[in-house]
């Protein structure tokens with residue numbers, strides 16, 4: 222075997238990883254993985270002093286919290302950093318579709334994690350999009366981003382002084398989580414948009430960070446980002462290669478890029494033994510065709526990259542083989558959620574248009590009940606042939622009133638350079654949209670039929686308004702929406718009922734569905750129009766949400782029974 226054979230001959234305990242990598246790929250990738258952090262630290266002269274920048278006030282606060290936190294589940298740092306690396310690779314792969322020259326400096330899109338146990342150092346390298354100098358300042362000195370911003374908001378909202386510890390785990394604090402375990406963090410990064418590689422360096426308990434150019438030729442990377450974490454004294458255990466391997470397996474099952482970890486390996490071989498044979502053995506050897514030397518089996522140790530995660534995306538797997546726990550985990554990791562979803566649906570459509578999707582109904586409404594019309598939800602992640610395209614196309618794939626549905630959609634029929642304009646014009650997208658909507662309704666119907674009535678009550682409380690909006694905006698789907706609606710009524714003031722329940726409860730000669738619009742159950746109850754109907758034991762729906770009446774007027778009828786406003790009609 223040619224591969225790495227020279228490495229096995231010698232003591233390769235600290236072998237140069239790049240040597241193997243280059244051999245393996247048969248191409249020269251510069252010295253991207255050349256120096257382990259430990260080596261460079263010991264041998265190179267002190268790095269040039271960088272330019273100093275102050276953190277934005279929120280970042281300082283966040284850093285303070287993280288550095289001094291008593292949060293015990295520190296290992297989440299790895300999940301956060303791998304997720305950043307994966308995002309950076311996604312961005313590169315996406316941009317590379319239209320600008321292939323971005324990909325030319327390094328072919329493999331992967332994440333490599335190396336540990337130096339003796340010195341307590343972990344390096345995480347991705348060959349993703351990297352950062353320019355300005356991006357370093359914008360991204361790692363200010364807070365603009367989702368998860369971290371969510372964290373700060375939750376922190377503000379929480380009055381409980383000990384809450385920050387739980388919040389770190391729930392929301393994730395992105396890049397800054399590296400300071401849960403590190404005294405010092407060095408980010409060396411090369412964007413394909415810049416000719417220079419830059420180094421960001423920050424320390425726990427400091428209010429500023431520095432940025433300088435990378436001048437050490439040993440540390441140059443063709444493209445991407447390398448994070449070097451100098452672990453705190455008590456956290457040096459994270460530099461144990463087996464521990465890292467375990468954590469990667471645990472946290473990265475849904476990362477669709479290969480993650481390699483640097484592992485010690487062994488193989489057995491036979492070696493000759495030079496011991497003096499006994500007299501008896503000598504005779505025996507002489508008897509046989511003499512000179513057959515003795516051998517023994519020894520284990521040779523060497524270090525090599527080992528693929529540590531499975532890279533098949535969840536939606537490509539057979540739904541029969543995916544457990545509810547896996548769907549829930551995928552949801553939480555993909556959408557930065559900490560609550561389990563209320564329901565999920567995994568399906569494939571074939572034939573005219575082929576795509577795969579996993580959809581979810583969240584447990585709570587993120588925008589608050591009154592803010593339906595927020596088109597920038599980033600709830601649907603669109604992939605084309607497994608390449609992440611964008612999470613900005615919710616509006617093209619789902620009607621506005623279903624914007625609370627989250628999920629991934631992967632199509633084989635769309636072009637990789639798909640844009641909003643293409644989506645809007647595409648016949649394929651129209652078909653996809655129809656099917657997605659149908660599946661979303663099936664999923665909601667599933668919740669409504671759950672044995673546990675509370676599930677749907679919870680759904681209705683969070684997303685009822687959205688469905689009512691659907692009555693107004695989506696005539697075509699009235700048949701699907703109407704059975705999902707819920708109202709209080711003159712005979713059910715505490716628990717909401719469905720239209721089906723109403724219809725079942727109708728008197729044999731009752732033709733219409735009666736309703737009264739009011740601002741509360743109490744005032745609806747006291748309306749004078751109601752008396753006569755109650756006398757006759759006829760049930761009346763109470764429409765107590767301002768949107769209810771418009772929704773019902775749009776439906777006009779349910780199961781061929783007209784909605785009739787008891788305050789307006791001349792009732793017999």
Ligand SMILES: Nc1ncnc2c1ncn2[C@@H]1O[C@H](COP(=O)(O)OP(=O)(O)OP(=O)(O)O)[C@@H](O)[C@H]1O
Pocket residue numbers: 301305306309347349350351352360361366367368369393394395396397445446557
């Ligand atoms: N490995 C990386 N390669 C390129 N850019 C990165 C990398 N890590 C972080 N960044 C940049 O820094 C920004 C801030 O990262 P951070 O982890 O704090 O937040 P985020 O990833 O945007 O949000 P969240 O982690 O909550 O999803 C990212 O949005 C990205 O632009």
